[in-house]
Amino acid sequence: MTVAAAAPVQSSRPLEGIACILCGAWCFVGQDLLIKDLLGAQPLWMLIFARACISILVLAPLIIWLGGKHRLTTPLWRIHLVRAFLLTAGFAMYYAAFPFMPLAEVSTIFFSAPLFIGILAALFLGERMGVHRIAALVVGFAGVLLAMAPGQESFQWVALLPLFCALSYATSMILTRRVGDGESSLTMGLWTIGGSGVMIWPLGWLVTTLVPMGPEFHHLRLEFIVPDAAQAANLALLGVVGMTGYILLSRAYQVANASLIAPFDYAYLPFAATAAWFFWDEVPALNTLAGMALIIGAGLYIGYRELRSPARAVSPAPVGETVIATGVPAVTEDSGEAPENAV
Numbered sequence: 001m002t003v004a005a006a007a008p009v010q011s012s013r014p015l016e017g018i019a020c021i022l023c024g025a026w027c028f029v030g031q032d033l034l035i036k037d038l039l040g041a042q043p044l045w046m047l048i049f050a051r052a053c054i055s056i057l058v059l060a061p062l063i064i065w066l067g068g069k070h071r072l073t074t075p076l077w078r079i080h081l082v083r084a085f086l087l088t089a090g091f092a093m094y095y096a097a098f099p100f101m102p103l104a105e106v107s108t109i110f111f112s113a114p115l116f117i118g119i120l121a122a123l124f125l126g127e128r129m130g131v132h133r134i135a136a137l138v139v140g141f142a143g144v145l146l147a148m149a150p151g152q153e154s155f156q157w158v159a160l161l162p163l164f165c166a167l168s169y170a171t172s173m174i175l176t177r178r179v180g181d182g183e184s185s186l187t188m189g190l191w192t193i194g195g196s197g198v199m200i201w202p203l204g205w206l207v208t209t210l211v212p213m214g215p216e217f218h219h220l221r222l223e224f225i226v227p228d229a230a231q232a233a234n235l236a237l238l239g240v241v242g243m244t245g246y247i248l249l250s251r252a253y254q255v256a257n258a259s260l261i262a263p264f265d266y267a268y269l270p271f272a273a274t275a276a277w278f279f280w281d282e283v284p285a286l287n288t289l290a291g292m293a294l295i296i297g298a299g300l301y302i303g304y305r306e307l308r309s310p311a312r313a314v315s316p317a318p319v320g321e322t323v324i325a326t327g328v329p330a331v332t333e334d335s336g337e338a339p340e341n342a343v
Contacts, residue, residue, distance in 0.1 A: 017256025020248040021264040027245030029271045032107075033279065034238045036098050039219045041231060044095050045204035046224065047238065048088065052197025054239020055246075059190040070184040079179060080188060083172040084195025090168030092203060093161040099219055100158045103276040104284040105147060107269055108292045110162040112144040114265050114299050116170035124174055127257065132305050136298040143294025149287050176253040185251040193246055263299035 035047055042050075063070040074080065097106050115137050121127040129137075148159045172192075179188070208222040227235055252261055269292055276282040284292070 013255045014260055017252040017261040018264050020252035021261050022267050024245045024248035024252065025265065025268040025271060027241050027248065028268055029275055031238060031242045031245060032103065032272065033275055034234055035095055036103060038231065038234055039098055042225055042227065043221050043223060044092060044219050045200050045222060048092065048200045049197050050235040051239045051242045052193050054236055055189065055193040055243040058243060059186055063186050063190060070186045074183060074187055076179055076183055077191060079175055080191035081195055083175050084192045085199055086168040086172040087192060088196040088199045089203060090165040094165035096220060097158045097161040100156060102282040102284060104273040104282060105288045106162045107272045108147045108288055108295065109144060109159055110166050111266060111269060111295050112141065112163060113166035113169045114263055115140045116167055117173055118302065120170055120174045125177060133302050136301045140295050140298030143291040143298065146294065147288050147291025173253050176250055179254065185247045185254065188250045189243060189247040193243055263302055266296045266299050269296060
């Protein structure tokens, strides 16, 4: 696979990126609530497959209808399939941990992802890291360790699953930034989420073949269960909410500096903790809350340093697409990267 075919990284539009991140966070909270509620009645593989099917049924006709920048085929299909595999495998691990851990704990460990993104952006996107950002990353990872509590009796090996998910997610987001404005968010969503529907069953077969399936892994059983009316409605809602979240997230990393907008992913944590307390009376452990505070603090500090830097005042940037609605023309221009500054 080569990234040479990808469009050059475009100038950053921070406000659009931040808005997409925050709206996407709300969508992912709703998605995770639905998945946690459906797990058991339906196996994990079925939930991911159903989400993919609903996304294809919505996105494919919408892409054909809108046309223009939105397309069913793409020269960047290799990158999209790699992203699909990373997100499919990563979130299969993330959701597999749900029956064993409270939602707040799983999501806190997963939110080491923005820290991984900062490191990967420096390594592969050339985004510079100064002393302040490095110190914040160290504090953030200390928060991850505190939440996981390795070496203590409360530590579970399944706590590694959301950590691996965080790394695969961060890698996929870096690939998204490499695509830049050269791709429509609808096309990216179709290939990424649709690809997960194809990949999830071989992945499920591999897991159930390699891992002894005791009763505690009932949610990982490999079987296709015909849903009843209530489950079918929830599966359809799961597909729509998940698809919307992925599109918003992909758009955010397309249009804005990865290190700048990544901290705003943290909005998910208080949303998820509050929802888990409201629906299931889950109260986060003290180490989880302390780790969450360190992770959020580190991420917000990075964002603060980015936003106060004069070099972050970015002029209007070209867009590969504007609002996802019929009648809105696509606007394209050639442009180089926005200037980067150490923080």
